[in-house]
Amino acid sequence: MGPTLIYGLINSAILVLMALGFNLTFGISGVANFAYGAIYVVAGFFAWSLINTFHLPFVLSALIAIVVIGFAGVCLYRFILTRIRGLVISEVIATFAISLVLLELLRYFGFIGSKYTLPVLVNGSVELLDTFVDIQRLLIIGIGIVVLFALYLFTHHTRMGLAFRGIAQEEHTSLSLGINPERIASWSMGIGAALSALAAIVILPLGTVTVDGGYDVLITALSVCIVGGLGSTFGVVIASLIIGFAQQLTATYLSSHWTMIVSLVALLVVLTVKPSGLLGHQKELEERV
Amino acid sequence: MRTVVTIFSSLLLLAFVSAASAQQTITLGIPTSLNLIEGKEANLAARLAVEEINAKGGVKVGNEKRLFKVESIDIRDGEPGVPVSEALLGIEKLILDKKAYATVVGNFRSEALLAAMDIYSKYKVVNIGTIAMVPKFEELVAAEKAKYKYSYRMCLDSKYLAATIQGLMKHINKDFGYNKAFIATQDVLWAAGTGALMEKWFKENGWTVVGFEKYPTGAQDFSAGLMKARSGGAQVILPIFDMPTSGTLLKQWKSMKIPSLMAGFISPLIGTKAWEAFGEDIDGCMNVVFELGNVPVKAYPPSTKFYEDYKKRYKEEVQSGHGVSGAYDAVYVLANAIEKAGTLDSDKVAQVLETTDAVGSVGRIKFSAGHQLQFGNDPKTAAVSPVFQWRKGKRVEIYPESIADGKIEKPAWMK
Numbered sequence: 001m002g003p004t005l006i007y008g009l010i011n012s013a014i015l016v017l018m019a020l021g022f023n024l025t026f027g028i029s030g031v032a033n034f035a036y037g038a039i040y041v042v043a044g045f046f047a048w049s050l051i052n053t054f055h056l057p058f059v060l061s062a063l064i065a066i067v068v069i070g071f072a073g074v075c076l077y078r079f080i081l082t083r084i085r086g087l088v089i090s091e092v093i094a095t096f097a098i099s100l101v102l103l104e105l106l107r108y109f110g111f112i113g114s115k116y117t118l119p120v121l122v123n124g125s126v127e128l129l130d131t132f133v134d135i136q137r138l139l140i141i142g143i144g145i146v147v148l149f150a151l152y153l154f155t156h157h158t159r160m161g162l163a164f165r166g167i168a169q170e171e172h173t174s175l176s177l178g179i180n181p182e183r184i185a186s187w188s189m190g191i192g193a194a195l196s197a198l199a200a201i202v203i204l205p206l207g208t209v210t211v212d213g214g215y216d217v218l219i220t221a222l223s224v225c226i227v228g229g230l231g232s233t234f235g236v237v238i239a240s241l242i243i244g245f246a247q248q249l250t251a252t253y254l255s256s257h258w259t260m261i262v263s264l265v266a267l268l269v270v271l272t273v274k275p276s277g278l279l280g281h282q283k284e285l286e287e288r289v
Numbered sequence: 290m291r292t293v294v295t296i297f298s299s300l301l302l303l304a305f306v307s308a309a310s311a312q313q314t315i316t317l318g319i320p321t322s323l324n325l326i327e328g329k330e331a332n333l334a335a336r337l338a339v340e341e342i343n344a345k346g347g348v349k350v351g352n353e354k355r356l357f358k359v360e361s362i363d364i365r366d367g368e369p370g371v372p373v374s375e376a377l378l379g380i381e382k383l384i385l386d387k388k389a390y391a392t393v394v395g396n397f398r399s400e401a402l403l404a405a406m407d408i409y410s411k412y413k414v415v416n417i418g419t420i421a422m423v424p425k426f427e428e429l430v431a432a433e434k435a436k437y438k439y440s441y442r443m444c445l446d447s448k449y450l451a452a453t454i455q456g457l458m459k460h461i462n463k464d465f466g467y468n469k470a471f472i473a474t475q476d477v478l479w480a481a482g483t484g485a486l487m488e489k490w491f492k493e494n495g496w497t498v499v500g501f502e503k504y505p506t507g508a509q510d511f512s513a514g515l516m517k518a519r520s521g522g523a524q525v526i527l528p529i530f531d532m533p534t535s536g537t538l539l540k541q542w543k544s545m546k547i548p549s550l551m552a553g554f555i556s557p558l559i560g561t562k563a564w565e566a567f568g569e570d571i572d573g574c575m576n577v578v579f580e581l582g583n584v585p586v587k588a589y590p591p592s593t594k595f596y597e598d599y600k601k602r603y604k605e606e607v608q609s610g611h612g613v614s615g616a617y618d619a620v621y622v623l624a625n626a627i628e629k630a631g632t633l634d635s636d637k638v639a640q641v642l643e644t645t646d647a648v649g650s651v652g653r654i655k656f657s658a659g660h661q662l663q664f665g666n667d668p669k670t671a672a673v674s675p676v677f678q679w680r681k682g683k684r685v686e687i688y689p690e691s692i693a694d695g696k697i698e699k700p701a702w703m704k
Contacts, residue, residue: 007512113326113608114533114557117566125544131516134544207509207537208557208566212369216507251513257476260505 002129004252010137012244013144014203018217019224019236020147021195027231028164028188031081032088034096036196037218038103043069043197044209045106048116058119066197073193077186085185103214116209118201136205143202147195151233164188168231223263227270229280238278242266314358315348315633317620318389320380321420322367322397327609331394331419331616332361334595337602338620348624351631357620360387367397367420369506376401377408384412390633391415393443393619394612399423399479406430409439413635415642417623419444419615422479427659434658438639441660443615443622443651445579445674447479449664450554451486453577453674454527456666457552457688458487458496461525464697468496471523471549473514473530473538476503480529487527499523504530511538515547523549531556536563540570546702551575552676559584560608564682573700575678575687581668582614582650583607584684586675588692589668595650615662618649667691 022036033039043065050061076098084090120136127133155161166174167184175181200209224243228235243266247259270277319335321328339357342348347356362383366376376396383389392409395418396402402421406429409416416439418426424446430437445453461467470491474484481503491498499521502514515538518526526549528538535555542551552575557563559576578584584607585596595614600606607613622645623638630637647654652668665671666689676688678697685695 003512003516007510011510107324110324112324112329113562114536115562115566115608116533117536125546131512132545134541206540207534210507210533212507213534248513251510252516255502256508256511256514257503257505259508 003131004248006129006131006133007137008245008248009141010133010244011248012240013141015220015224015240015244016144016237017140017147017195017199017203019221019228019240020151020233021192021199022221023225023228023231023233023236024151024195025188025192026225027233028168029077029085029185031077031085031091031185031189032095033189033192034092034218035076035099035102036095036192036221037214037216038099039069039073039193040196040200040217041106041209041211041214042102043200044118044204044213045111045116047118047197047201048209051119058121062201065201066194069197070190070194074186074190076193077189081189082182082186085182099214099218103211107211111209111211114208117207118205118209120205121202134206136202140202143198147198148233148237160184160187220263223267226277227263227266229277232277232279235277235279239266313347314356315350315391315627316358316360316387316389317623318380318383318387318392318414319359319361319394319616320364320376320383320392320396321361321394322365323361323363324365325367325397327420327612328363328367328394328397330607330609331612333603334599334607334613334617335359335393335620337599338617340602341598342620342624349628350633357624360389362387364396364401366401373398373401373404377404380405380408381412384408384414389414391417391623391635391638393417393623394419394616396421399425402426403429406437406440410436413439415439415441415623415635415639417441417443417619417642419612419619422446422450424448427657427661429659430661431657431659437660439635441619441642441656443619443654443662444612445664445672446661447483447486449674450577450579451483451490452664453676454483454487454553455490455494457575457577457676458491458525458527459494460688460690461550461552461697462496465524465550467524467550469499469522469524470496471499471514471518471521471526472501473511473518473526473528474501474503475530475532475535476505477531480531483529484527487529506532507534508532509534509537511541512545515541515545518549519545519547525550525552528553528555530554533557536567536571539567539574542574543570543572543700543702548703550697550699550703553577554610556610558679559610561606561684562608564679569681571679572681573679573698575676575697576610577674577676579611579674580614580651581673581675581692582617583610584675584677586668586686586692587694588686589652589673591648591650592652592668614650618647618651618654621649622647622654 025033047061047065050056122135125132125134163179163184171181224239228239243263247262250258319332343356347354362379364376364379365371397420399421472484474480500517536557554577582592582595585593626638626641630641652672655663663671677684678687686693687697
């Protein structure tokens with residue numbers, strides 16, 4: 001049972017990190033960023049290029065990747081999404097098109113094969129609860145907790161964070177208080193993209209950077225956010241724990257073959273029983289009516 | 290008037306010269322997934338063979354020599370979500386628009402290859418495939434020889450892959466007395482099918498199978514399966530994967546210190562770049578290379594020659610374990626068949642191909658009645674799938690014994 005607990009927790013932390021950026025952007029700006037998975041993969045390849053082509057140290061490469069991808073997220077909003085904001089279908093089509101373009105361009109330019117791996121922060125493994133665990137996986141749990149705590153501090157104790165919450169709660173009222181929703185929305189896109197890059201930097205060293213991974217990350221982030229309730233950070237954490245442990249238990253007691261449908265089954269169940277998600281408030285009123 | 294006549298004559302002459310020069314070439318089509326590593330490298334290998342043949346004056350057809358001209362097309366059938374019909378359209382385009390006389394490399398997906406065989410028959414185009422591995426190909430050709438006489442395969446199929454792995458397991462059993470296995474495969478037809486064949490073989494040969502896990506493509510966490518292997522007392526883990534993320538299995542195998550040999554097929558871990566990407570995490574892993582030549586084997590010089598020539602021409606080593614050396618050999622086999630037939634008549638060339646008996650980079654090249662390249666344990670008598678073990682960045686051949694230059698070593702935590 002010990003190994004299942006450990007790896008279930010690690011799995012959940014990975015899901016939290018993968019979904020946080022998507023959730024933050026949607027929660028603040030209302031934009032469902034379907035380019036999220038592509039941004040994750042681009043961040044991985046970008047960091048790989050900085051390390052292997054420009055021979056920069058890993059930590060510096062990671063920082064540059066996070067900042068540049070965050071800035072790219074702001075630009076994505078300012079130059080493309082701002083024109084269609086509020087038109088939900090257009091936002092989805094535009095971001096999904098961007099995702100396809102980014103991923104297929106990577107494929108076209110030869111980013112294929114298994115040589116694209118990022119280094120781990122700390123090498124080695126330790127014995128915990130009767131199993132060996134690599135330190136990188138334990139770090140993911142730690143980084144997940146730190147990011148959640150930092151997000152809490154940011155949204156509760158900084159001017160911009162409070163503005164974020166204001167926009168998320170009631171955009172028009174926030175406008176009357178002098179908060180510029182366009183600026184805040186572009187920042188939310190930037191921070192969402194940066195969180196996606198951070199997730200890529202800490203998760204991808206466990207495996208390899210692949211173009212197809214972009215589609216998987218998007219589906220994972222969507223599933224976790226919808227199960228947890230779109231826009232709810234606490235919901236993301238709860239959904240990640242449920243799906244993460246369910247996947248691990250499925251792999252342990254059934255077969256790894258079935259893990260791929262766990263998040264989708266959770267999604268179906270939640271959409272049927274409580275479409276707003278476990279802790280989502282955005283559609284709750286509509287559901288009551 | 291004189292000017293008009295001069296211009297008209299020049300145009301006629303130009304048209305004649307163009308037509309004459311077009312007759313000098315034989316168009317060789319390469320319809321495959323050019324953005325996947327096997328397709329990309331197989332394309333380059335086939336082009337290398339064409340360059341070598343053309344440098345010697347080309348292919349002798351009767352009394353004249355003709356140059357090969359290569360036309361590649363990306364039919365993308367190895368990529369997810371691409372329908373078979375799109376791949377077939379690409380092949381037809383190559384035949385009808387580019388006038389491909391014959392094709393090499395070909396389809397990735399089994400169902401696409403089986404469907405494409407009808408196209409090759411329809412247009413009487415010889416195809417020597419080097420990627421798709423479905424055993425049904427051989428059965429179909431053998432059953433309907435008249436119809437499918439143009440289709441050949443110059444690579445391993447699932448049946449021979451299973452035979453190679455079985456030989457490796459016998460070798461492990463002989464050296465260490467091990468007889469408990471755990472099977473981990475990618476959840477795709479060929480890999481799961483080979484895993485099922487191996488499960489049956491293990492049970493029939495006195496082995497215990499402590500688990501059989503199938504992982505969805507893209508899986509990055511293998512911990513649950515590895516824990517099952519350890520708790521079941523598996524002495525050997527047999528992996529069968531071709532997805533890039535499968536290298537993670539080795540990383541976790543090492544970090545979790547699983548006391549089992551890792552011996553099977555993980556395609557991303559074959560090339561020299563695997564060591565650059567994964568480093569010591571893959572030390573000790575044993576990997577089947579589908580065809581000789583995709584790795585150089587000292588005991589068989591033609592494999593080393595192809596490998597070195599490829600490296601010299603493209604400034605990098607072959608990274609794929611499948612289809613590359615076969616593509617190179619396929620061009621030579623086709624050229625020899627054309628020369629022996631003395632004509633470009635596809636029926637006659639296809640007939641001559643059946644009698645092929647040549648030395649290639651993959652080993653000795655002979656086709657079965659179903660036009661499948663025949664594999665065995667000695668490159669002097671058949672094509673060979675070598676097995677190597679990663680040791681401190683070097684690939685040491687450990688099986689079959691005819692080409693081995695070392696014995697299997699246990700990973701550090703098992704000693």
